[in-house]
Amino acid sequence: MHQPDCIFCKIVKGELPCAKVFETDHVLAFLDIAPVAPGHALVIPKAHHVNLFDLPEEAAVRLFAALSPVGAAIMAATGAAGLNVQINNNAAAGQVVFHAHAHLIPRHEGDGLRLWSGHPYADNAAMQAMAAAVRQALAPSR
Numbered sequence: 704m705h706q707p708d709c710i711f712c713k714i715v716k717g718e719l720p721c722a723k724v725f726e727t728d729h730v731l732a733f734l735d736i737a738p739v740a741p742g743h744a745l746v747i748p749k750a751h752h753v754n755l756f757d758l759p760e761e762a763a764v765r766l767f768a769a770l771s772p773v774g775a776a777i778m779a780a781t782g783a784a785g786l787n788v789q790i791n792n793n794a795a796a797g798q799v800v801f802h803a804h805a806h807l808i809p810r811h812e813g814d815g816l817r818l819w820s821g822h823p824y825a826d827n828a829a830m831q832a833m834a835a836a837v838r839q840a841l842a843p844s845r
């Protein structure tokens with residue numbers, strides 16, 4: 704259930720401190736120690752799962768169920784006008800701690816945080832080909 708070298712498992716076990724904001728039997732939320740903005744929190748399953756793809760459906764449901772109340776509380780506490788939910792999966796996507804976690808990032812008008820910039824497909828055929836490739840990849844499991 705826990706990985707000995709995982710810092711989030713150590714937080715769950717109380718071996719490392721955290722600024723806890725929410726807890727259930729299965730989920731823990733605490734402030735990020737290097738926040739994008741004050742109030743930036745992490746919501747994690749207490750059981751060790753590497754990322755979104757390693758998360759059993761029941762654990763995913765419990766994790767996502769915590770996002771709305773915790774996110775709303777962060778907005779209320781910070782006076783934020785918005786909130787981003789972000790889950791980074793694998794190093795290429797910026798995942799640093801390999802225990803699944805959702806970032807809750809409070810947002811304010813004009814705070815300057817830029818998430819990403821869009822680049823249109825070359826044409827509709829290219830977009831449809833990509834959609835077909837994703838559907839094909841899903842097909843064996845659906």
Ligand SMILES: [Zn+2]
Pocket residue numbers: 705706709710711712713750751752801802
């Ligand atoms: Zn862990």
